[in-house]
Amino acid sequence: MITGKITLRLLFGAAQVILALLVIAVALDLKFNIFDFQTMFNISQDALNYYVVLLLAFGIIFLIGGLFLVYDWWESR
């Protein structure tokens, strides 16, 4: 039972880390217009800053949260 929960922690932790990295990557893509996202989605300059700040802030929070869960699994090995 405990092993199952620990494995679930690892799974959701890793999923959250991947999600956070994707969120940060999207924020950077938007900011530096690497894949021309700004034109593709017709994002105005004001909305761009709002999206970038929001995505970066949540990306970092999710990344730390996910890493904590992975660390929990690491500790319990």
Add this chain to the structure above:
Amino acid sequence: MKKAKGIGLFDIVIAGLSGAIGFEIFVLLNYAYFHLAGPGILLALIIGGVINLLIMLSYCELGAAMPLVGGEYTYIKTAYGGYVGFIAGCFRWMASLFAAALAAVTFIVQLAILFSVISPQIQAAILDQAWVLSIFVVAALGVTEIRGSRKLGSVVVIAFILLFAGFIIGGFISGGFNAVNLFSAPLPQGVTGLFAATVYIFPMFIGTKALVASATSAEKPGKNIPRGLLLSAVIIIPLYLLMALVAIGTVAPTETAQQVSLLNFAAGQIFGQYGTVVFAIAGMVACLSALGTSLSVQSSIARGMSRDGYFPKILMAVHSRFGTNYIAAVVGSGLIMLLSVLGAVPFLVYAASFGSLIVFALVNLSLIKLRKTKPHMDRPFRTPLYPLTPILGFVFSVALLILPMVFGDGNALDALASGLGLTAIVLCSYYLRMAGRFRVQIALGGIGIGTGAIIAALAFLNILGLAQPIFPFISSYVQLAASFVLIAAGYFNLNADAAKKKKEQTSEDQLRRWTAKLRNHFVK
């Protein structure tokens, strides 16, 4: 046994100059001249040099009184304790990372300039794959750092001084120097452009403080550290001023070659293709030297903060064969690679100076605090005109930090946003250490569940056609799936403490069962 002799004044001055004379002059004059102040950068260089000299006076007093490992981190920690010391250390560390990334990006620019003479096809390929090359350069230097290779140090500094002297003399005696350029459009953007340029070129000077790292091995540090700091801060002003004068006299502000480094372009005008090649190679050497130094500095700061328990202990790990802090070097190199991929020079410049200016402001405040709290401390050098000098040093540091934002420079605003984000991370990591991991984990769990629930609700309403999407560039179904991950992970983070207690309880139960078994065995 013969006592090892410390380094003398000459070596100390060379250490200061090696910190200041670097790749910055190859990259910073460009934007400041063509976009901000025109020939007014000469005035900007004088203002920047004088401000640097003022700040170095505070460094003189503290460096002479505390010739210890850690430089400014030690001064600030002595004055304000661990919390402010930790913040200063973090900013210094981040400034080194940004400076190293800037050096990597500038290296690629110089490489492209070199190949513009040799083979334009290869130049186009270099510019096309700049980010891959910058990763390769950082990786190579990272390996060098791990292997503990020796730096060229004073040889490079003397070579640069000779090269720059040749540039200045060549510029004046060649027919290309046109004094009209100096007065053609003195301040195209007015006083605003002048101050913006002062901030932008300021990193050219801040390297002089690097010599405080030599304080521990200096002969008579009480005398030689202040002399070395002041001499190198004074020498650098006329050197840069003359170089900028020649470059401006040679290249008109309306010149079309704005994408090329001003210095390289001027060298090409004065000495022809040989000038372009020699200055491109010099620029590359300067970048590699700066990148190596920044890697060592970040590694040493990370090690110091790890020793004080602020960073993970693993950063102190020493390589069994090379005796270097290889984990700190690998972590630093990885972060520098990420930053160098951005390739945005003005952003990296502002971000690097952002960290350094905060540390400068704190050093000036530390001097004032220590004068009050430790009046009997042995001070071989006392800052003249106290308290005016450190107050002005503090005010100018903060002004240089804020002015680009006031002028609305987009790059500076981006750097400020990143700086504030990094500050938030720095403060969070400090409280993480102070408040304890589980409390932070529980808080993050709550944030995860709350955010997940809001995203799920809005995505669901959007699917039903009842609300506008908050992130139109991400499908609502993807947002729904992501919110599920956030809620589940949030739940596990929220129960982190309970899980830990349960695990401890299980271990205690197990121990109790074994003890009971053993007791029964012996009783029988």
